[in-house]
Amino acid sequence: MALMPELPEVETMRRGILPIVGSRIVDVSRPRSSKKPITIAPTLPTLRRRAVGAKIRDVGRLGKRVVVHLDRGEALIFEPRMTGLVLLSDPPTAEHLRLQITLDGSQHHQLLYWDRRGLGSVRLLPSENLEQQWADRLGPDALKITAEQLAERLGQSRRAIKVALLDQRAVAGVGNLYASEILHLAKIHPARPCNELCPDEWKAIHAAMREVLRLAIRHEGSTLSDGTYRNALNLAGGYQNHHRVYDRAEERCLTCRRAEIQRVVQAQRSTFFCPACQPQRR
């Protein structure tokens, strides 16, 4: 089971690298260990020219991206996609280390981007109105959106609620793992069409979304069986021990203790749910 950094994992990365705020970038390099380079935009020499000497002003998050704001009006955007990690300590392996940012003036000497599968990217973009730059691709953050906004943005859709929750233009931050967990807590069947959900059900989904994400952040995200996801100090998260449906197919439901968790495929992604807790019809 692969890692998939979603909002809680990316938020954990963000919090983990906060100690670098105030330090200065003295070098940016691409280690030789990475064979096929990830996307670095603009090019590495340009990035080095613009970033070296800059001071780190703040660390934010934009959906599933970590944003490192520099004091020169630009920001480094780390997008981990499937297997990317933003680290202060040594990476899981020397192989797949994609970018090394050397720092001065911090107890940590480096900020690293490691990515086993290399689907992620690092970009340098203007710090100003970053949200607007992503406005056509990112909806409100999952922890900031209101229940009314959520219902408004998805209420007319004919898509299954599980599929719709993965649409970053609707709400930013939810991915495949947490979508299943959220709908289980909300007691909503994942195949229910959005346009057949009533206001109370949207409220339940919204409340469950906040609860699951908040708890997952408290446990520093989910490290699945392949062990890929780590926090900024290369330590595993703990929320996988609290999953109630994800990757638990054929196990007895921990909530009702009667039915077996089922796995189905929606939009080429696995969905896990309890047929007793999450009935098809209400």
Place this chain on the structure above:
DNA sequence: CATATGTCCTGAGAGC
């Protein structure tokens, strides 16, 4: 316009 599908990538695990 809304929604669906194809694509990239690596390594774990299945099956023979």
Place this chain on the structure above:
DNA sequence: TGCTCTCAGGACATAT
């Protein structure tokens, strides 16, 4: 044992 094949799902491009 060692090979080949499938699958995991982020975001975006392209197709319907």
